Amino acid sequence: xxxxxxxxxxxxxxxxxxxxxxxxxxxxxxxxxxxxxxxxxxxxxxxxxxxxxxxxxxxxxxxxxxxxxxxxxxxxxxxxxxxxxxxxxxxxxxxxxxxxxxxxxxxxxxxxxxxxxxxxxxxxxxxxxxxxxxxxxxxxxxxxxxxxxxxxxxxxxxxxxxxxxxxxxxxxxxxxxxxxxxxxxxxxxxxxxxxxxxxxxxxxxxxxxxxxxxxxxxxxxxxxxxxxxxxxxxxxxxxxxxxxxxxxxxxxxxxxxxxxxxxxxxxxxxxxxxxxxxxxxxxxxxxxxxxxxxxxxxxxxxxxxxxxxxxxxxxxxxxxxxxxxxxxxxxxxxxxxxxxx
Numbered sequence: 001x002x003x004x005x006x007x008x009x010x011x012x013x014x015x016x017x018x019x020x021x022x023x024x025x026x027x028x029x030x031x032x033x034x035x036x037x038x039x040x041x042x043x044x045x046x047x048x049x050x051x052x053x054x055x056x057x058x059x060x061x062x063x064x065x066x067x068x069x070x071x072x073x074x075x076x077x078x079x080x081x082x083x084x085x086x087x088x089x090x091x092x093x094x095x096x097x098x099x100x101x102x103x104x105x106x107x108x109x110x111x112x113x114x115x116x117x118x119x120x121x122x123x124x125x126x127x128x129x130x131x132x133x134x135x136x137x138x139x140x141x142x143x144x145x146x147x148x149x150x151x152x153x154x155x156x157x158x159x160x161x162x163x164x165x166x167x168x169x170x171x172x173x174x175x176x177x178x179x180x181x182x183x184x185x186x187x188x189x190x191x192x193x194x195x196x197x198x199x200x201x202x203x204x205x206x207x208x209x210x211x212x213x214x215x216x217x218x219x220x221x222x223x224x225x226x227x228x229x230x231x232x233x234x235x236x237x238x239x240x241x242x243x244x245x246x247x248x249x250x251x252x253x254x255x256x257x258x259x260x261x262x263x264x265x266x267x268x269x270x271x272x273x274x275x276x277x278x279x280x281x282x283x284x285x286x287x288x289x290x291x292x293x294x295x296x297x298x299x300x301x302x303x304x305x306x307x308x309x310x311x312x313x314x315x316x317x318x319x320x321x322x323x324x325x326x327x328x329x330x331x332x333x334x335x336x337x338x339x340x341x
Contacts, residue, residue, distance in 0.1 A: 006033045073152045079144020079159055081109040081245040081277045088129060089137025090122050099125065100297065103139070105304045107293065109245075109275040112268060114288050114307070116281075117297030123281040124165055126297075127248045130279060131162045143246055161239035165250040165281075167231045169214035171223065174202055177214060178237045188242060195270060196237035197263025201230060228255035236267065247271055249280045253287065265290060 010026035043050070088103040099122035107113055115123050128134040130141060132148035141148050148156060157180070169177050178189050189209065193199040205211040205224065212223040213234075226234070232255045239247055253261050261284070268278050268290050280287055288294070294310040296303040303310060 002033060002037065003030065006030055073150075075152060075155060076146060079146060079245055081275055082142075082144055083107040083130070083246060083277055083279075084142045085130070085136070085139065086141075087137075087139035088126075088141065089139060090125050090129065090134075091137060092122075092125060098137075100302050101137075103302055105293075105295070107277045107279070109277065110272050111277050111293055112272050112291040113277075113279045113293040113295060114282060114291040115279065115295045115297065116283055116288070121297040121299070123297060124250050127162070127250050127279065127281060130246070131160050131248050132156050133162075158242060159244050159246065161241070161244040161247040163232075163235050163239040163249045163252055165254070167228075167235035169226070169231055169234065171212075171214045173207075173210050173212055174205065174234060175209040177234060178209075178241055180238060180241060184241075192241040193234075193237045195240045195243075196233055196267055197260075198230075198233040198237055201233060229257060229260050232256060233260060233263070236264065240267065240271065243271075243274065243276065245276055247276055247278045249278070249282075251281055253282060253284050261286065 006029055007026065010021055010029055013021035014023065014026065084106045086104055089101045090099045090103075092099060103126075115126065117123055125134065129136050130148075132141070132151070135149070143151070143159065148160075151159070170181065172181065175186075175189050178192050186209075190199065193202055193209075202209055202211075213226055214223060232252065236249070236252060239249065252264055256264060265286055268280070268287065271278055272290075280291070282288070288307065288311075291307045294305065294307040296310060296314070303313070
């Protein structure tokens with residue numbers, strides 16, 4: 001309507017007095033008017049996105065407001081590396097039957113536990129429980145004698161090193177990602193990278209530890225694209241940052257080549273020798289051979305014990321293609337089995 005109005009008024013002025021308006025003036029006025037309307041046109045085209053952003057912001061605000069406020073808590077000292085799970089139940093939303101119930105086990109300093117089982121048996125979910133991300137059902141998980149839910153969130157994040165199966169790196173530099181966006185000395189960051197065996201990888205990047213990663217634009221520059229193996233190794237360094245007493249690794253070798261697997265094995269050996277507890281979800285034989293404890297998950301059956309005894313039981317009773325043990329008796333499938341001490 002404005003475009004038609006401008007052209008119509010220009011034509012009327014020209015017909016009224018050719019000295020007042022010319023044909024060129026009509027065209028110029030139309031161009032100026034079009035440029036002035038450009039922001040309005042663009043806002044109309046992006047209106048759906050603007051409404052979506054506003055709705056998402058409102059939902060996010062309600063979600064944050066619904067979370068219970070973390071009150072003042074006494075900051076506890078660094079825990080001893082002792083992990084105890086008692087009567088842990090795992091119920092996944094949308095699934096009626098629990099994946100497992102009544103899970104009990106204990107890990108002490110230097111223990112390396114490998115968890116194996118078929119897809120959808122709760123391996124990654126169990127790691128989330130051990131990390132304090134998910135509740136332990138009616139049971140409890142303690143680290144250093146203190147339940148994970150009673151740890152201050154900052155302390156729990158500092159004392160539990162967690163490498164998820166899908167590694168996500170935040171927009172920022174390599175250094176900031178390894179340090180978990182905390183203030184840290186350069187020596188701490190470099191030591192974590194060396195422990196993970198990725199120091200040489202990092203110094204080969206364009207700006208070494210100051211290389212932007214994790215987004216299209218980060219840290220004032222354009223971020224580089226990392227391969228799956230590179231992300232996994234940097235994520236491992238982040239999990240090992242400041243030597244947490246509990247280290248949880250979910251399929252840490254899924255994107256690694258042979259050299260990366262060797263570095264991972266060396267890192268597990270170092271952390272175990274230093275007294276940390278290492279829990280891995282993996283089906284890699286080299287990593288299983290590093291463990292002294294093995295847990296098998298299959299259809300509500302959990303078998304836990306020394307690695308050599310569990311492997312001997314698996315070879316004796318037979319295993320499925322995914323390495324999960326066949327239950328010894330159908331009536332025992334509703335409870336957790338821990339036949340080994």
